[in-house]
Amino acid sequence: MAENNRDYLNVIERKIIDELRIFFNTHNSSANDGVVKVYGQFPEPEELKFPAVVIEQIGSGTEEKMVGESVSFGSSTYSGELYGVAYTINILIDKEASYNIGTSPQGTSNAKYKQRRLLNWMMLNIANTINSIDWATAVSSTPSGLSYNPRYDASVEVLESHLRAWRDVGYLPSFQWYGASAQFSLVFKNYR
DSSP states (O other): OOTTOOOHHHHHHHHHHHHHHHHHHHTTGGGGTTTSEEESSOOOGGGOOSSEEEEEEEEEEEEEEEEEEEEEETTEEEEEEEEEEEEEEEEEEETTOEEEEESOTTSOTTEEEEHHHHHHHHHHHHHHHHHHOOTTSOOOOOOTTOOOOGGGTTOOOEEEEEEOOOEEEEEETTTTEEEEEEEEEEEEEEEO
């Protein structure tokens, strides 16, 4: 799977974006299809739709060189190293945005969360989705709006990943937005 794939950073970013889109677009059936927008970069202001999740790559580079620059994938050996990439995950919610979470913990069916309650729910569920990504398994669900390419799946051997605590959680009165940010990083085998 490692042969002829020199696009690891795009594969990783696309998998994160598409896994979040799959979660938000399919949670509680089709009631939420297209409600949460997941962006791979900050959109132009006139294109921003709420609630929004923005994934920004903030850095990448070599984590560790191997002796002789040798890494293995199954029974094959390649030149390469451990490579890391980091992202900031931003949540933006305006005061009008809502999301149908299904049945709430209080037993309300078709409960719609807004504002701070929606922010809290999104922080937890983004963390759950990010931490549950199976980097070795192909994505099987394909709701509308995914730009994912199945031939990329299972082509990245992730050794470790870390989602750090949400920060800058709060409300911006001048825009009437709720928001939060977290950093996510992972280390993978970069085959050359």
